[in-house]
Amino acid sequence: YHAKQQGNRYLFFNDAMNHQAVKRLQIENLMRFGLKRDHFEVFYQPKMDIATGQLAGMEALVRFITPKKGLISPGQFIPIAEETGQIIEIGEVVLKKACRDVKRWRDAELFSGRVAVNLSAKQFALPDLTDRIDTLLQQYHLPASALELEITEGTVMDSPEQAIAIMHALVGKGIHLAMDDFGTGYSSLAYLKRFPLHTLKIDRAFIVDMVNERGKNMVDSIITIAQNLGLHVVAEGVEEAKQLQQLKQLGCETMQGYYYAKPLSAEQFEAFLLRERSKTQDQHHLSLVQ
Numbered sequence: 349y350h351a352k353q354q355g356n357r358y359l360f361f362n363d364a365m366n367h368q369a370v371k372r373l374q375i376e377n378l379m380r381f382g383l384k385r386d387h388f389e390v391f392y393q394p395k396m397d398i399a400t401g402q403l404a405g406m407e408a409l410v411r412f413i414t415p416k417k418g419l420i421s422p423g424q425f426i427p428i429a430e431e432t433g434q435i436i437e438i439g440e441v442v443l444k445k446a447c448r449d450v451k452r453w454r455d456a457e458l459f460s461g462r463v464a465v466n467l468s469a470k471q472f473a474l475p476d477l478t479d480r481i482d483t484l485l486q487q488y489h490l491p492a493s494a495l496e497l498e499i500t501e502g503t504v505m506d507s508p509e510q511a512i513a514i515m516h517a518l519v520g521k522g523i524h525l526a527m528d529d530f531g532t533g534y535s536s537l538a539y540l541k542r543f544p545l546h547t548l549k550i551d552r553a554f555i556v557d558m559v560n561e562r563g564k565n566m567v568d569s570i571i572t573i574a575q576n577l578g579l580h581v582v583a584e585g586v587e588e589a590k591q592l593q594q595l596k597q598l599g600c601e602t603m604q605g606y607y608y609a610k611p612l613s614a615e616q617f618e619a620f621l622l623r624e625r626s627k628t629q630d631q632h633h634l635s636l637v638q
C-alpha cells in the first residue's frame with residue numbers, strides 16, 4: 349500500500365509538472381505568435397487626485413488578447429515572458445503604443461500629463477535602455493516629461509549601485525520614476541533615500557489591510573516616509589469609499605483603483621478623457637471625497 353501510494357504521489361506530481369510545463373510552453377508559443385500578429389494591446393487606468401477629483405495621470409497596462417483563448421492575464425504570462433526574455437519585445441510594444449496614444453491625446457488637448465509604463469527587470473538591465481527610450485520619444489515627438497516608468501524593488505535591489513546609475517540616466521532626461529508595489533519587496537530605507545524617485549506607489553495589499561488599526565498605521569507610516577523623502581504618493585488598488593476616505597485623512601495625494609475606474613481600452617479611455625474635459629469646462633471640480 350505504502351509503495352503504491354508513493355507511486356501514486358509520484359505519478360500525480362509528475363502529471364502536475366508536465367501539465368505546468370505544457371501550459372508554460374503553450375503560453376510561450378502563444379506569445380511568440382502574438383508578437384507577430386499584434387495581439388498585445390494597451391489599456392489605461394486613470395490615477396486621480398484625491399483632493400481635487402481631477403485626473404492626475406494614468407498607467408498603461410498590457411493586455412494579451414488571443415483569438416483562440418481570449419484574454420490571458422498579465423499574472424499568467426508576464427512571469428513566463430520574464431523568464432524567456434520575450435518581455436523585452438512585449439515591453440517595447442507597450443512603450444510604443446503608450447507613446448502613440450498619449451501623443452494623440454496630447455495633440456487633441458485631451459491630456460497633458462504623463463503616461464506611466466511598467467518596466468520589467470530585463471528591460472531595465474538593457475545596456476541601451478536610455479537610447480531606446482530616446483528613440484521612441486523622438487519617433488513620437490514627445491517630451492520626456494510625458495513619460496513615467498514604474499519599476500519594482502526587485503528590479504533595483506539586485507544591484508542597487510548599478511540601478512542608481514541607470515535611474516539617474518533616465519531622470520536626467522526628464523523621465524519620472526515610480527517605485528511600484530512598494531512594501532512588498534525588500535528595498536532598504538537607506539537605498540530608498542538614494543534612489544532618484546518621484547513617486548512611491550503603495551501596494552494594494554496595504555490598502556486592503558487598512559480595515560484594522562495596525563494596517564491603517566502602516567499606511568500612515570509609509571505616507572510619512574514618502575513625504576519626508578519628498579516623494580509623491582499613489583495608493584494602488586483602491587476599491588472602496590472607506591479606503592478613499594482614510595487615504596485622504598492620511599494625506600495621500602493620488603489614488604488608483606476600481607473604486608474610480610478599471611483599466612480601460614484606448615477607445616474607452618479617450619471617451620473618459622472627453623467626459624473629463626467637459627467636466628472641467630463646466631467648472632465642476634468636485635473632490636472625490638467630501
Ligand code: C2E
Pocket residue numbers: 393408409410421422423426435439442466467468498528529552584585586587604605606607611
Ligand atoms: P501593477 O503594475 O502593480 O499594476 C496594477 C495592477 O492592479 C493591474 O493589474 C490593475 O489592473 C490592478 N488593479 C488596479 N486597480 C485595482 C483594484 O482596485 N483592485 C484590484 N484587485 N486590482 C486593481 P494587471 O493589469 O493584471 O497587471 C498585473 C501586473 O502585471 C502589474 O501590476 C505589473 O506588474 C504587470 N504588468 C502589467 N502590464 C505590464 C507591462 O506592460 N509591462 C510589464 N513589465 N509588466 C506589466
Ligand code: MG
Pocket residue numbers: 407466498528
Ligand atoms: Mg505598475
Ligand code: MG
Pocket residue numbers: 528529549551584
Ligand atoms: Mg503596482
Ligand code: MG
Pocket residue numbers: 529551552584
Ligand atoms: Mg501591484
